[in-house]
Amino acid sequence: MSQARDHGVDDRPVRPSGNRVAGAGASARRRAVARLAAGTPVLPVLVVLVVALAVSVDLAGGAGMIWLPLLAAGPALAATTSGPRGVLCVGFLAVALGVTLGVRDGAPGRELTAVLSALVAVTLASVLASALRGRRERVLAAVRSVAETAQHALLKPVPSTVGPFQAAVRYSAAAAEARIGGDLYALIPTPHGVRLIVGDVRGKGLPAVGTAALVLGVFREAAHDEADLLAVVDRIERSLARNLGHDDFVTAVVAGYRRAGQLEVVNCGHAPPLLVSDSGSITTVEPAHPAPPLGLRALTGHTPGLQTLPFDDGDQLLLYTDGVTEARDGDRAFYPLAEGLRRHVSHEPAHTVGALHDELLAHVGGRLHDDAALLLIRKPAVRPAEAQAPRASDPGPVGAATVREERCCS
Template sequence: MSQDRNHGVHHRPVRPFRNRVAGAGASVRRRAVAQLAAGTPVLPVLVVALVVSADLVGGAGMIWLPLLVAGPALAATTNGPRGVLCVGLLAAALGVTLGIRDGVPGRELIAVLSALVAVTLASGLASGLRERRERVLAAVRSVAETAQHALLRPVPSTVGPFQAAVRYSAAAAEARIGGDLYALISTPHGVRLIVGDVRGKGLPAVGTAALVLGVFREAAHDEPDLLAVVDRIERSLARNLGHDDFVTAVVAGYPPGGRLEVVNCGHTPPLLVRASGDVTPVEPDLPSPPLGLRALAGQTPGLQELPFAEGDQLLLYTDGVTEARDHGRAFYPLAEGLERHVTHEPARTLDALHDELLAHVGGSLHDDAALLLIRKPVPYEAHAVPAPAPVSGVRCCS
């Protein structure tokens, strides 16, 4: 590696000033042409040109002239009010020229032009309203993306001793967020993670998910015992949720030098992938009620401890994955898909699973779906690529 690259410096040959000015001018011209092409109503103008061509070939003005209104009407779907007005003026000018050429009576020509003006004005108004709705939708999407980053924070590729990856798809693509939740954080008590599903949809579900994640992030740092983390979430939900609201979740942890801990609160069982490739569901030893329903059920969750060796992986997910149906109403076989696509890179594994899931349902999910995968890497993988041999005659300075 060169010294320049080590210091972040990249030397480039210096071009003469005149060439740089010419290049800058060409770049400006290219941008101007691109902007003009982007704002030009190409298809509406093409429609007007076809009508004019048909009139020139057919020579019967009143048969073709009324079709000129198709130009500004089509421009309303692709361009702003200015583009609609330009197409309308072009169509009116060509209509007058063709009407005079074909000898169209003045009264009939005025009727055609009046209709053209009316359609142009209505199309311009419709185009303005469409642009306004698009701006509002863009603002809503921007707020949704900001809320998603605040609620469902990105998961780094490495957390503590684990490789990690996450994939999340909201059923409402415009909303970007839904009732599924996940988090993976490194704490003084080890790595801790949660995947859950809030009962219900819409903003109330998003609010509940935010509440659960906020309590989890705080308790995960404060509480040395994983069951105490779950208790903190339960108490908070009991104070803030209604009688019919609840959250299914799996909370897991890996204490320093310990075994994998799993607490399942009415959620779908995680999938444990051994280094050999075998996939087994982690069924709870003692079924526990969802979070928020402990007082009604009178049961407390139990803690499972599992060996988690080097090369093992753990997949947490929501029922939006396993309950996804194809056109024949068959559920997506997640365990079999994981066996087919599991690799040493969690991101690649989840990419393949997510693509197969979308293909299974035909491209559109009907429920929120979240996938969170962690893997304990094998030490020798970091040294799988041998270091390059030193170049003879070159010494390194301390």
């Protein structure tokens, strides 16, 4: 059973007074004027006022009609920066000033009509151009949104912690409006330890993006299925051999952390990674037996080898693409990545790759001419309490494995 509650409200209808109605009308007018002012471009209005001032001065001397058509510069300029409403406002202002000045100073009716007709025509054309520009901008925004979605699907964000590693990545596409390109990277935990890949597809544009998507898709599946890292590389090679053309290939470095203190690396024609020890020394991890890029094995007959590197607490590994090391400054000098890493290396991978990326952009003058990717992993020191209680995410020994080649970097 409901009960009525008395809130002390008078049930008699309230009639709005005349002052309130007048105040509401004034408020609505102020809001309309504010919206109109917000949509009116400032620079085109200033252009119209300056032209009107020049016309007014010259009309006094009898030559003002020569400058009156310049009022059309206002709506034409507004079409490049404002929407149709702003263009109409500027055009209306130009026509109003043209009529006022022409009539005030007794301009010939035929000439004034021709000038005003031109102003109206330019304004209407500018409105159309502004509407088309706005439509193209909306389409471009939609395409950018699709590109960003494709980037997140293809190059998934790397978390700051993956298994026992701290990680960070920075990626820049060469095209100014692009979000993705021909460089690829991935860092994933698997039943066989943490595995990662950094690669560079030959070529640019949509074909390179498609190839990068193919490589990453095969890598993510094979990294979970195959216990042997070389088997992962073989899966990628077979897939590319079926799908790539004769002149296409992918350079890549595939790495895995299967056993504590050991990092497995397979280099397929890619730039050698940089190993940073806990003491700060930097070593270039050159492959002992260079292998061809992925997709070209059938032409050369060479197979990649597996390197095992010591990777202890505090060590870091930087993988990158040639867009970093082949970036040139105004004097055509290459960016010295090893020196930059020595300057910016820290215990925070995100800080290190951020500083390297900023320095790289400064080196080339703000714009890269090739895609560039940086991926850095670091093995932090394990606290005593954590060492006594092993985590499930730490990869341990997974069966016996034959190390085909071992090479320690000092």
